[in-house]
Amino acid sequence: MTTLRLGDIAPDFEQNSSAGTIRFHEWLGDSWGVLFSHPADFTPVCTTELGYTSIVEGEFAKRNAKVIAVSVDGAESHKKWIEDINDTQNTTLTFPILADPDHKVATLYDMIHPNASTTATVRSVFIIDPAKKIRLTLTYPASTGRNFDEILRVLDSLQLTDNYSVATPVNWKQGEDVIIVPSISDEVAKEKFPKGFKALRPYLRLTPQPNK
Structure with missing residues (x-):
């Protein structure tokens, strides 16, 4: 598996999700995208992350950015997890969570690091621009919640410095x-x-x- 680097074209894929079938590049359209992975459904740290991302989704929208998560469990499991996220994080999550039981997306984006876990995806973030180029990659350990205010900050910086x-x-x-x-x-x-x-x-x- 080739490691994705900044400036590479983000791999396209077609995969089921909590919101139906997603054809990734088509779904992105002319928007920026934030793709972030989770090791499994019903995991505590990720529950807080998805809840916070849902709360600030309007901030991403202001920046012409769409957010999309990925977890190795199936779409029906995702829908049950979303109920928990909404209830515990006081939000209404509407963005898609990709179902990746075959690890297709995890493999395309090199999200499985065998020395950390042979099966669970690491907790990665990709910012993708409207030309479908990868502009940022972040990889966190399973024990540390991601900072989505930082991801918004990087989006602001990228959009400013591009212009x-x-x-x-x-x-x-x-x-x-x-x-x-x-x-x-x-x-x-x-x-x-x-x-x-x-x-x-x-x-x-x-x-x-x-x-x-």
């Missing part, structure tokens, strides 16, 4: 100053960034977020 000649500094959040990329000269920067910039070093120039 402007900037990068985002450590712990950056929406509305904070950004970094002008080194390939832009000071002269060009003065034209591109009318709000001005502060040069801490010739290679480290801060400017207000250009789309705010």
Whole structure:
């Protein structure tokens, strides 16, 4: 199995889900996508993750992003699990959970790490852009809940830096100053960034977020 790297095309697939058959690329359409995996249904950490993702799904939608989960159990099991998620996390989960009992999606996305478990998928996250390219990968241990606020933050950064000649500094959040990329000269920067910039070093120039 070839490891998926940033910039690779996200593998397409057709698979059943809690919301019916999903043809992945077709389902994504022109949206960004967040695909995240779970080792099994009725697992405690994942129950909290799916609940929180459901609560903030509107934030993903604001960013033209669709969320989709995958677990190795079947669609009917997923539907029962969703009842538990809704009840314990005080939400109404509407996004699909892929049913992957044949490990098709897990194999395509290299989600089974034999040294961690020979059968359970690791808890991975993929951000996929509208061109179907993988833009972020994260892999967490089974014991640690993922930070979906961080995934939203990365989406903000990717969408900003795709459209402007900037990068985002450590712990950056929406509305904070950004970094002008080194390939832009000071002269060009003065034209591109009318709000001005502060040069801490010739290679480290801060400017207000250009789309705010």
